[in-house]
Amino acid sequence: MKDFSLTIVTPDGLAFDGQAQELIVRTTTGDLGILAGHVNCVAPLGMGLATIVVDGQKRYGACIGGMVSVLNGQVKLVPTTFEWSEQIDTARAALSENRARTVLADKSASDTELRLAEARLKRALVRKSVAGYK
Amino acid sequence: MAGVSTKEIKTRIRSMESTRQITRAMEMVASAKLRKAQVKAMACRPYFETLYRAMWDIVDTGSDFSSPFLQKKDGNKAVFVLISGDRGLAGGYNNNVQKLLLSQMEGKDAAVLPMGKKGADYLKSHEIKMLTEQYTQAETVSLGDCFSVAKQLCKGFKNGEIDEVFVIYTKFRSVLSQEPMCLQLLPLQRSEEKVSKRTQEIVYEPDGATVFDAIVPEYLGGVLYGALCESRASEQAARRTAMDAATENAGEMIDALSLQFNRARQAAITQEITEIVAGSQ
Numbered sequence: 001m002k003d004f005s006l007t008i009v010t011p012d013g014l015a016f017d018g019q020a021q022e023l024i025v026r027t028t029t030g031d032l033g034i035l036a037g038h039v040n041c042v043a044p045l046g047m048g049l050a051t052i053v054v055d056g057q058k059r060y061g062a063c064i065g066g067m068v069s070v071l072n073g074q075v076k077l078v079p080t081t082f083e084w085s086e087q088i089d090t091a092r093a094a095l096s097e098n099r100a101r102t103v104l105a106d107k108s109a110s111d112t113e114l115r116l117a118e119a120r121l122k123r124a125l126v127r128k129s130v131a132g133y134k
Numbered sequence: 135m136a137g138v139s140t141k142e143i144k145t146r147i148r149s150m151e152s153t154r155q156i157t158r159a160m161e162m163v164a165s166a167k168l169r170k171a172q173v174k175a176m177a178c179r180p181y182f183e184t185l186y187r188a189m190w191d192i193v194d195t196g197s198d199f200s201s202p203f204l205q206k207k208d209g210n211k212a213v214f215v216l217i218s219g220d221r222g223l224a225g226g227y228n229n230n231v232q233k234l235l236l237s238q239m240e241g242k243d244a245a246v247l248p249m250g251k252k253g254a255d256y257l258k259s260h261e262i263k264m265l266t267e268q269y270t271q272a273e274t275v276s277l278g279d280c281f282s283v284a285k286q287l288c289k290g291f292k293n294g295e296i297d298e299v300f301v302i303y304t305k306f307r308s309v310l311s312q313e314p315m316c317l318q319l320l321p322l323q324r325s326e327e328k329v330s331k332r333t334q335e336i337v338y339e340p341d342g343a344t345v346f347d348a349i350v351p352e353y354l355g356g357v358l359y360g361a362l363c364e365s366r367a368s369e370q371a372a373r374r375t376a377m378d379a380a381t382e383n384a385g386e387m388i389d390a391l392s393l394q395f396n397r398a399r400q401a402a403i404t405q406e407i408t409e410i411v412a413g414s415q
Contacts, residue, residue: 009184011277011359013177028348029340042192043339044348067349069188071336078185080281080352 002036006052008061008077015061015082022053023075025068032068034075042069045079047126049133060085060133062126081123088131097124140402143395147388154384160223161377168309168370175306175367182360189353192336193322201346202292206321209297212242213265213287215358217303217365218253220272225376227369228252230314231302238300238316247283249275249362272366277359284355291320299354303361304368310375312368317361319354 001021008016023034026048050063065080103109103117193204216235218228232253235246239262247265248254250272257264269275269283290296299320305313338345 007184009181011178011181011356014180027339032339039337040335041337041339042188042345042349044345044352066352067188067345069192071188071191076184076188078181078188078352078356080277080355 001053004034004036004038004073004075006075006077008079008082010066010079010082012081015084016052016077018054020052020054020075021056022051023068023077024049024051025063025077026050027068034068034070037073038070038075040071042067045077047122049126049130050077050082060130062088062130064123064126083127083130085130085133088127090128090131093124093127093131096120097128100124140395140398143391143398147391147395150384150388150391154381154388157377157380157384161374161381164370164374164377168367168374171363171367171370172306172309175363178360178363181356185353185356185360189322189349192349201343201350203288203320203346203350204322206323207294207297209294210242211296212239212244212298212300213290213296214239214244214246215283215299215301215361216246216248216250216253216257217272217301217362218248218250218256219365219369220251222252223376224369224373225379227304227312227372228256231304232256234314234316235302238302242298250365272362275362277355280359280362281351281355284351284353284358287320287354288351296320301358301361303365304372306364306367306371309371312372317357319357320350322350 003019003021006016006018006020006023008014021036025032025034026046027043028046029043031048032043045063045066045068047064048062050061052059052061062081062083062085063077063079064082066078068078069076100117100121103113104121109117214235216231218231222228228250239246245263245265246253246257247269248257248267249269251270254264254267254270269279287296287299291299298318301317301319303315303317305315307313
């Protein structure tokens with residue numbers, strides 16, 4: 001399979017910079033697979049699993065928010081947060097999930113609180129599910 | 135007479151010494167904080183640059199969909215995000231961004247969103263309109279806060295409450311040089327020459343306007359966070375330089391006072407000897 005150059009940058013630093021053969025990310029409209037020679041394209045990212053094939057090896061990551069752009073063969077993944085599956089702190093994700101669930105169960109919570117808790121719950125669930133992929 | 139003045143000089147030397155001790159300690163603290171802030175700013179930079187470049191590539195090579203974020207508006211209701219420090223004693227750091235704000239605000243119906251206590255205090259004392267005081271502690275503003283500010287600004291921009299958005303921050307060039315900067319965030323203006331060079335088409339998933347609406351708040355949040363990291367590093371660097379200079383100045387003053395003290399003491403001894411000799415004759 002042909003290689004293409006892939007850069008993954010987050011506000012916390014560079015997560016990946018090099019050659020990859022395949023990238024599958026969850027966009028707001030569903031999964032998007034990218035191979036070498038993909039047409040120029042831009043899509044906003046949702047929350048979900050990102051699969052990256054490097055040297056024939058599959059690597060998994062939890063990829064939340066941001067965007068992906070393909071321009072002249074250069075693939076740039078610019079998520080708000082990105083964690084490789086082996087780096088995910090499952091204890092923290094579980095804690096965050098519990099916190100979100102208590103807020104959601106609370107009937108007196110305000111709209112913004114509910115929205116924040118919902119987003120937090122989604123993130124926690126994505127992290128937990130991705131942590132299972134090795 | 136000489137005795138009084140030596141005592142006075144002695145107290146001044148002592149107070150100067152304790153001042154020097156404080157400024158030296160502050161310099162050391164700033165150095166330690168600077169190292170941390172610098173690492174963070176450097177880690178953030180590739181994100182900032184990639185986001186910025188990707189955004190402009192899209193704007194410049196994109197097809198002709200008309201996003202509200204690309205349209206220049208006629209009004210002059212501007213919002214400035216002012217990133218300053220929480221504490222003083224950082225040389226010209228806080229002053230420089232405030233001066234830049236004043237010069238940029240001229241002729242505009244401006245509201246300011248301060249990040250940093252010093253900036254907020256300045257706005258209060260000058261009675262400049264503030265958008266919100268939620269983020270006045272620059273130390274504690276997080277990435278999530280940057281994104282919620284971005285969302286809020288984008289919403290205001292789309293509603294027509296805001297016509298322009300700027301961010302004022304301090305660019306961290308090096309430990310010795312920081313530069314206050316003003317960056318226009320909205321509207322995104324295409325440069326004319328680049329537009330004509332447009333050659334290839336880009337596929338937008340699901341469509342251009344939706345992509346833009348989703349990406350612009352992300353872009354804004356990312357740029358704000360990048361600017362915040364740069365400013366934090368700049369603040370510590372500015373404080374370190376200022377405190378280094380203060381320590382040096384204190385040392386110079388102590389040297390000058392010590393010389394004066396020794397001279398006065400010598401004069402007192404000489405006088406005493408002369409008096410004894412005169413008395414014994």
